[in-house]
Amino acid sequence: MEEKEEKSVKYFRLSEIEEQNSFKSTWIIINNNVYDVTKFLEEHPGGEEVLREQAGGNATESFEDVGHSSDAREMAHDMMIGELHPDDRHKIAVKEESYVTTLNDEPSWYSNLLVPALVAAVVTVLYRIVTGDTRGQSLNPGEESMMNGLQEEEEEEGLEDDEDSSQLERFMKDRRRAKSLPALLLGSPGNNGPKRVKFADSMGLNLASVKTFSSLEEPRIPNKVLSRHKSFPPPQHDFLSDLCQSFKLGLDLERRAQRLRVGLERVTVTRFDVRGQIRVLCGCRDREVGVRYTFNSWLSYVDAQALPVAAADQPDRFEFTVYTPPFMEPGSAVHFAVYLRGEEGEFWDNNEGKNYTLHYRSNRPFVSAPSNAITTL
């Protein structure tokens, strides 16, 4: 063993130290100091093996990583046998002095706070440069993370379109546009930004597209629809206009009115209703004149009050309107009779007990002759 001594300090060459790596002799280097831990192997609280692994070499980093106590460092001081020769110190770990502390060194505010803060700032700047993120500092952390999430999604979509350069260009444009829109801030309560409107069909699914029609765009009716429309049967009133003639009410009215005090004077049928006029012979003031009609053969019926005719010279004449259903089965009928209710009682004109009846034949209603249009009330 070559041993040099300068100023009462023993210096060992690195090659010498490296040879002391057996059970018989175990040396280690910590912070350029040389320790003989041969007798300490079995006593070491951290185990013999960890020291054996460092035998004959530089154990500085391992020793500091454990965070040995002051007691451990004092124990180590007792095992120190010399120092690594200055000419060999460059051969071991280069930066060991920058992070190895001595027994008297304590971590300062500089190493605990300033260094980590500077490192974090540098990493943040580098990240924003790499991602092209030029946002200011105004967004709060929550908004920032959401924006990053959007960018990541967009970047993934863009990667799928790598083969198509035009799509890539469009993607880049959309990406820029998406970054400029504060879209993700819209959902926050109290935000006054523009609202997004979504259209949905009757099942609640999003519509693929929505077309807005202007007043200039009249919908086109297909020709086949128009031709079918023209082939519809003629309006009802063309046929029903024969009703008044078939009743021949003019001759019988005076006799019926004298006898019954009320009589159906005239009936007009249109496409949507049946209108009639009633003649009454009653001088009383409190009187009610009307028509009772049914569409279901008297399973149910309706009383509709008739109103006085507006003409001043016809005080005993009243008008009524019965609105007919738009669709009725062929063979069905409208039955009706007119009435007068006054101080002297209730009076009916029901076509001699047979009622007045309007028959529907095929698709067109027709009015039966007075003789066969009867049902009793």
Ligand code: HEM
């Ligand atoms: C002269 C050198 C050394 C001395 C005097 C020494 C002394 C000690 C002492 C006293 C402890 C108990 C805990 C404490 O007080 O910190 C300990 C624990 C330990 N030492 Fe060392 N040690 C030395 C070198 C090393 C080396 C080079 C390593 C690593 C390769 C190491 C690894 C450990 C481990 C892993 C523990 C256990 C820590 C724990 O359980 O928390 N020691 N050592």
